[in-house]
Amino acid sequence: MRRELLMLYLGCSAVLGGCVSAKVEQYRQAPTRVASIAKGESVVILSRGQHGDRETETDFNRCLANVLQREGLPVMEEQALVDALYPWLEPRTAPLNADALPKLLDQPGVETRIRAAGVRYMIWIDGQSETTGSAGGLSCAVGPGFAGCFGFGMWDKESAYRAEVWDLNQRSSVGKVSSRATGTSYVPAFIVPIPLIARTQSAACDGAAEQLVDLVRPG
């Protein structure tokens, strides 16, 4: 009897697993000819920290960095550059748009340190993942000789990120990329809960990384 129940449970889980989805929308605004990154140059991925109530997750930036490195793009660690240019990349002083980039680079000592670090492109990331809705519920109980959860929970998640790429040699923006993924996660529970998670952040990361690599592909 237990075996049959287990089979039924796994079967339901497999069917429900097929419902987990992620939709990625990509947008790229860039001129057709962007200077490819040269040998010895690197990119740095920076988070926007000006918003009080949100901040891009470090997981997302790490995911982007991993993909870019796999594609042969050297990535400098964010904190290393922020520390090297202290205090000019703090949320209060960091340029908010490419028009303000020359002012940063003209700050005495800044361009020297950027050249020393070999950074060619700054990739500014803005966005986050958030739960947009949820339904259902689970209840768990523990008793003598018994423990288990019952119920069904689900939630919608949206991961929306924008990336803007600045060429430090040209002192201008060379392109924008946006990636948005939505998905619904489910947790059916019949004694044991089985989470079926829609990995929207990972999908958005892959979408954005693909566009970014295409934008500044090594020459």
Add this chain to the structure above:
Amino acid sequence: MNRTLKRIVSTLAVLVLLTGCGPNRVETPSRFPKPVMQPIALSAALQVDAAFSSYVHEEKLPPPGKAWKLSIGPASVDWMKNLLAAAFTDFKGNATAGADLVFRPVIDSVQFSTPAQSRTEFFEAWIKYKVAVLDRNGKPLAEWPIAAYGKRRDKSLASSEDGMGEALNKAMRDGAAGLALELRDPQRLKSLLNAASARSPSASVEPQPAAGDRHAS
């Protein structure tokens, strides 16, 4: 022997319980990189009193929140010394005698919030500084309010004390950025320098090569 053991165990149990009841103590990390600044050819000093250098913010949050004890003063002294040493060619530390400019900071107020309070993922900290700028005779030249803010996501942290410490460190880096902007503002700095040079004919107001550039050459 058995009785002694029982006493030790009960004493330890009481101590453990009391430790759990104590406030969350946070010592703000003093991690401040060397600033990239164009040093100004003036001497400067930092004048801090005991109230500033040992400033501790204590606050008890409403239940079920705990009490917090945040040490703000020592790290605040560190970031200000670090910034002023890079901003002026001759930074005299706390030796104010003979300094063209004397910076005298006070902490006006401190606020913080925990993820449980704000229902966000962030520890947040606000520090409101006031920095008085005096000439070599102790005459006030300016007073700059600096509202510093820092936040730290609570994920992947060992403890809530770590999270609050990181938020405070970020707030102080933000304070340093604020003071750096004040020192960079040409108009404001010009009036300060004129006032200082009028009292100190030997003081030059010509900016010097930046620290990074000097090392590079």
